[in-house]
Amino acid sequence: MKKRVEQFFLYRHRFVIGYILLSVFFFALLSFLPTIAPGGLSQAEMDSTVQASQISPNLIEQGNVVNLPYTLLQKFSLSTFGLNLLSIKLPSIIIAVATAFFIILLLNRWFKSDVAIIASILTTLSTAFLFLATNGTPAIMYVFWLAIILWSGSKIVGNEHVNPLLIMLFFASLGLSLYTPQLILVALVIAIAGLTHPHLRFTLKQLKKYQLFISIIVFALCVTPLVIGIVKQPDNIQSLCFMKDFSISKFVQNISSAFAPFFSFSLVYNSVYLAPLFGLATVALVVIGVLASVGKMFMSRNTVVSLLVIFSIIISGLNPAIAISIIIPVAILSAAGVESIIEKWYSLFPENPYAHLFGIIPIVVVMGMIIGSGLTHFIFGYHYAPRVAENFNNDLTIIQENVSKDTKLIVSPDDDNYHFYRLLAKYDDYKLKDKYSAADKEIATFGAIDDSNYKLKRIITSPKSRKSDRLYIYSLVTEE
DSSP states (O other): OOOOGGGSHHHHTHHHHHHHHHHHHHHHHHHHHHHHTTOSEEHHHHHHHHHHHTOOHHHHHHTOOTTHHHHHHHHHHHHHHOSSHHHHHHHHHHHHHHHHHHHHHHHHHHSOHHHHHHHHHHHHTSHHHHHHHTOOSTTHHHHHHHHHHHHHHHHHTTOSSOOHHHHHHHHHHHHHHTTSTTHHHHHHHHHHHHHHOHHHHHHHHHSOHHHHHHHHHHHHHHHHHHHHHHHHOTHHHHHHHSOTTOOGGGHHHHHHHHHTTTSOSSOOOSSSSOSOSSOHHHHHHHHHHHHHHGGGTTSHHHHHHHHHHHHHHHHHTTOGGGGGGGHHHHHHHHHHHHHHHHHHHHHHSTTOHHHHHHHHHHHHHHHHHHHHHHHHHHHHHHHHOHHHHTTEEOHHHHHHHHOOTTSEEEOOTTSTTHHHHHHHHHHHOOEEESSOOTTOSEEEESSOOOOTTEEEEEEEEOTTOSSOEEEEEEEEOOOO
16 A cells, blocks of 8 residues: 555654754854854943953842843853853853744744744744844843743643643743843733733632742742842832933834834844844745734734734833844744645645645745845845944954964053953953053054054954954064
8 A cells, every 4th residue: 555645754753853953953053153143242242241241249239130140141151161252142042042942832832833843943043033142142031031931821821730830930930031121011011911811810810829829939039139139229120121311202213223124125224133134035924924813813822922012112112122022923923924824725635635745845945045045144244234244343353363362462441342351361361451561572452553662563454344454463672
């Protein structure tokens, strides 16, 4: 007898194989991508590194707790691997892997496996997600916490027999998310919804008393340093709810500037974001997903998507950085679009497994084109889009590749990144000075000097900067 399609090994295990291949490719990509694109550090990354390096028990007691989970991880990375491109970005890479895992779980919760795997690949290999994974700032935390909260919440709601560990995960992630600016408003919305929505109130009543008690303790333990930090430094409330220079007049302007690079197909903005963050094909899938979801507005996933979109738009007026959280609703809507396309095809051949199999082939081809174009856009865009590339510099790499540890690196206190370069002495034993002296046999400076006692040995240039002469290396003139 001829084998049916369903009996073939590859067909029966296609989803497991697909996720394994995605994991291998994703890990391989993240292992070398940070050195290729963006290929340098943004000002926000350098500021985050300085903040992380200053973390200590005393500073936490004094109230420096904003973005604490991320800065603690970055501090550990710096202490373990020294100051370099990878150690700065490693926390984001680790958290991005965990975020991808929870996004996959979330999509599998609300969609069939064939749809979930396609949407997972499109999301985790998108320009937006790869940027977060290779950006050494706490920006990845917006997507990370939302993915965990949504997945664990979807597993709890409507489930009569909930694993206590799942409940603890939900409350722990909810508590720890409060350290990320503006996510305190998410917790507030969840609390209001839990108290007012009949279905959610019923779910809370179903929880056993000991489960609820343990969850409250876990939540309290997670937020205790935050509460102490707010008491010690009331200004933390401003940082957690608004951006530092927020004003009502800037609200609409913030929303416009936040989302401008996301779907722009003709303009390149002076931003760390490479426009567009979502390709035209992905936007088309999102539009199809929106149209397919119109008649299903009361499904839980569509309610969540609607609230997330509204939240991302409104809160980005308070802080444009949170606009990146739009990745979650885009992932869900693109999955809905893929689901709609597959269902239409299957409805034409409801009893023909071979038609189902061959119907996937065009989708795989289109996916390959989307992913391929997205990767090339991401890799080359940060090299050939001047308005984006100029927001990054590779001075750290230039120093580590061209300056020996016996050379004195001269960094003026007036330099905007003075505190960042001082970390080279702390973590990598470089010799830094504010000014050079006649005793210094070899010096490296960020600008040319006019001193007859020194002769120029080399000028190190960078293709990433308009002012390409980044580093000057001088040696002391000796009498023969």
